[in-house]
Amino acid sequence: MTRTVHVPLGTRAYDVKIGAGLLDRAGHEIRELLPSRRLVVVTDEAMAGTPHLARLEASLAEAGLSFRTVTVPQGEGSKSWAVLERVCEAVLEPGIDRKTAILALGGGVVGDLAGFAASILLRGLPFVQAPTTLLAQVDSSVGGKTGINARSGKNLVGAFHQPRVVLIDPTTLDTLPVRELRAGYAEVAKYGLIRDEAFFAWLEEHGQGVIDGDQEARTHAIERSCTLKAEIVGDDEFETKGGRALLNFGHTFAHAYENLSGYGGRLLHGEAVGIGMVQATELSVRSGHLPAGSTSRVRRHLQSLGLKVSPGEVTNQGFAADAMLTAMRRDKKTTDGTINFVLLRRLGEAFTSSAVDPDVLRELLDRPV
Missing domain, CATH: 1.20.1090.10 (Dehydroquinate synthase-like - alpha domain)
Incomplete structure (x- = not known):
C-alpha cells in the first residue's frame, strides 16, 4: 500500500509517495507528471553496491522513458563547485531542452546537488526525488531546498526548487549501513522534539524497530516526519x-x-x-x-x-x-x-x-x- 503526504504549495504543490516496491514502479509513477519522456538520473557511487539503480532503470525503461545516468563520488565532498560543474556539463553535453527532467537517486548529498543543478540548468528543469537514505527520506528530499557547500560553511550556495514528486521506497533502507540509519534517525527525532511530543514518545518506544528494520515502524516514522x-x-x-x-x-x-x-x-x-x-x-x-x-x-x-x-x-x-x-x-x-x-x-x-x-x-x- 502506498501512503501519500501532500505538500500544499499552490502551483508548486506535489505529493510525497511512500511504499515498499515504489522504486520498481517509479517509471509509471512519474511518466504523466513530466513534460517529456526524457530525463537524466543523477546518483552516486554508493548505489553501485546495491540493486537500487538497476531497479530504477528497469522501471524507467518499462515505462518507455529515455534516460541517461550521471554518477558522482559518494559523500559530502560532492556538494562542491567542482562536482556541480561536472554534473551540469554531463547533463548538457548530449543536448537537452527545458522539458528534460533530472531525477535524484540517493541520499541527501545527491538530492541537494542534483536539485541545485536542476534549478540552474536552462533556468530550471523538472526535478524528481527518489531518496534512498533515511535522512533524505524524512528531511532533505521534501521542501525544495537545494544547494552545495562553500569553503565558509554548509549549504551557503543554493536555491529553492520544488520537485514534481518524491518517491520513497523504505526497502532501500535494507541495504543502508547502520551508521547511516542512525544518522538519519536524528532527523526523525527532530520532528518530535520541535512539533509533536507524542511522536517523540512513540519513538522512545519504537525507535529501535526503525533502526532494526521493522517495516511498519519505518513507514510510520517516515510518513509522520514527512507530514x-x-x-x-x-x-x-x-x-x-x-x-x-x-x-x-x-x-x-x-x-x-x-x-x-x-x-x-x-x-x-x-x-x-x-x-x-x-x-x-x-x-x-x-x-x-x-x-x-x-x-x-x-x-x-x-x-x-x-x-x-x-x-x-x-x-x-x-x-x-x-x-x-x-x-x-x-x-x-x-x-x-x-x-x-x-x-x-x-x-x-x-x-x-x-x-x-x-x-x-x-x-x-x-x-x-
Whole structure:
C-alpha cells in the first residue's frame, strides 16, 4: 500500500509517495507528471553496491522513458563547485531542452546537488526525488531546498526548487549501513522534539524497530516526519515567516561541527545534528526556557540507539569555543552577525531566538554536555 503526504504549495504543490516496491514502479509513477519522456538520473557511487539503480532503470525503461545516468563520488565532498560543474556539463553535453527532467537517486548529498543543478540548468528543469537514505527520506528530499557547500560553511550556495514528486521506497533502507540509519534517525527525532511530543514518545518506544528494520515502524516514522515537514513548508516555503526555521533545530551547532570537521567521513550530517540537538536542548535549559532533566531525556533516547550525543565522541577532533562561534556566525541563519538559535519551550514546542546570553553560550561550547 502506498501512503501519500501532500505538500500544499499552490502551483508548486506535489505529493510525497511512500511504499515498499515504489522504486520498481517509479517509471509509471512519474511518466504523466513530466513534460517529456526524457530525463537524466543523477546518483552516486554508493548505489553501485546495491540493486537500487538497476531497479530504477528497469522501471524507467518499462515505462518507455529515455534516460541517461550521471554518477558522482559518494559523500559530502560532492556538494562542491567542482562536482556541480561536472554534473551540469554531463547533463548538457548530449543536448537537452527545458522539458528534460533530472531525477535524484540517493541520499541527501545527491538530492541537494542534483536539485541545485536542476534549478540552474536552462533556468530550471523538472526535478524528481527518489531518496534512498533515511535522512533524505524524512528531511532533505521534501521542501525544495537545494544547494552545495562553500569553503565558509554548509549549504551557503543554493536555491529553492520544488520537485514534481518524491518517491520513497523504505526497502532501500535494507541495504543502508547502520551508521547511516542512525544518522538519519536524528532527523526523525527532530520532528518530535520541535512539533509533536507524542511522536517523540512513540519513538522512545519504537525507535529501535526503525533502526532494526521493522517495516511498519519505518513507514510510520517516515510518513509522520514527512507530514510534519509538509505542514511547516506549506506555511513557510521560503523561510520568511519564521516557521520553517524551526526545522533547523540543532543545526546551528551541527553545521559548525561539520565545517570544523572538514565535511569528511569523520562526522556525518545526521550525527552532527544529533549532537547539535543535545546542545540546543541544553542551551534551552540553561536559558531558562526548558525544565531541567529535558536534556537527559533527549540524550538518553539518542544514545540508546547508538547515536553520538557529544562532540567529544568525534574521534581526534577538538571544537574550540572561538572556532565554533566563528563557524556559527557564518551560518546562513545568522542575521547582521547575530546567531539565531532554535530553542525549546517544552519537548514538542520550538521557537527561534537570537537573545541568547553570550556567556551561557560560551560556557556550553567550552564544556559541552
